[in-house]
Amino acid sequence: MEQKSILLESGTNELEIVEFEVGNNKFGINVIKVKEIIQPLPVTFIPHAHPHIEGIVQLRGEVLPVVDMLKVLGIPNASYSDQQKYIVAEFNKQKVVFHVDNVTQIHRISWNQIEKPSDMYQGSSNQVIGVIKIGESMILLLDFEKIMVDINPDSGISMDSVKKLGKRERSEKRIIVAEDSPLLRKLLNDTLTEAGYVNLEFFENGKEAFEYLEHLLETNDDITKHVQLVVTDIEMPQMDGHHLTKRIKTHSELQKLPVIIFSSLITDDLRHKGERVGADDQISKPEIGDLILKIDELIL
Secondary structure, three states: OHHHHHOOOOOOOEEEEEEEEEOOEEEEEEHHHEEEEEOOOOOEOOOOOOOOEEEEEEEOOEEEEEEEHHHHOOOOOOOOOOOOEEEEEEEOOEEEEEEEOEEEEEEEEEHHHEEOOOHHHHOOOOOEEEEEEEOOEEEEEEOHHHHHHHHOHHHOOOHHHHHOOOOOOOEEEEEEEEOOOHHHHHHHHHHHHHOOEEEEEEEOOHHHHHHHHHHHHHHOOOHHHOOOEEEEOOOOOOOOHHHHHHHHHOOOOHHHOOEEEEEOOOOOOOHHHHHHOOOOEEEEOOOHHHHHHHHHHHOO
16 A cells, blocks of 8 residues: 555645545545554553543554544444454554554545535534545545544644744744644644744645735736745645645746645655655654744745
8 A cells, every 4th residue: 555655646636545434434544644454453451541542552563552433433332343444554753553444445536526524514623624525425534633633632733842942033924834724724823923923824725825826926026025935734625735836846936935845744755755846845743843943944
């Protein structure tokens, strides 16, 4: 599966998702996050652990937490099927096991096929970041970063790392941020503001961010007078961060803008994808302190 994801060319706005089942519902996880899919292992119970943690397992010498997806998704009075599987995943510099009913297939799709969840049913605590229609089926793309932050808040973006940078001057430099998660948009706004960067413009996906930059170009000769830097996530409906970076870096006027990819998917195996589309730097969530120092270095 790792090999399969590497075959995807950088910046095509495509992804592969692993479809899995919990209860009677179909869900998806980006194949880039998946290390392997295995049969369930004996679980060691951990007293007083978070209710969503079943316990821990040992896999080739590593001790990994097991997340009970029935509890995460709030499916009542249910038990796992005979086809149950463990999805071993890695993101945000951590490895974790997700316990699911079954893993069915892999789909290769475009980010523009993924619809943003309606505000009517999304809610602030919802873990769904996208809806994918495939034939008569709907697959819900889950926000696994939020699932893990809900379990362990210390694994998310922390204001403490910003405060350790010391007192900072207010900056009027304008930063564009593309991030689909409402939770992370708020955290980025709070932490970047604390760091002195107060002129921030947030967009829910790469498509909206790129259209905004194009609009600015229609009325301005030099884009760098109005925007000094772009920060983008990778996983976003409509247009992902790699494609946004490629569009910026191959545009005759926009290519002068520094672009930092800030994502849970920055690993040694995947860093080449950002390099190929011309990113000025790539920083793994939740290292907000490193992001701010890189902004300091790149911003004009």
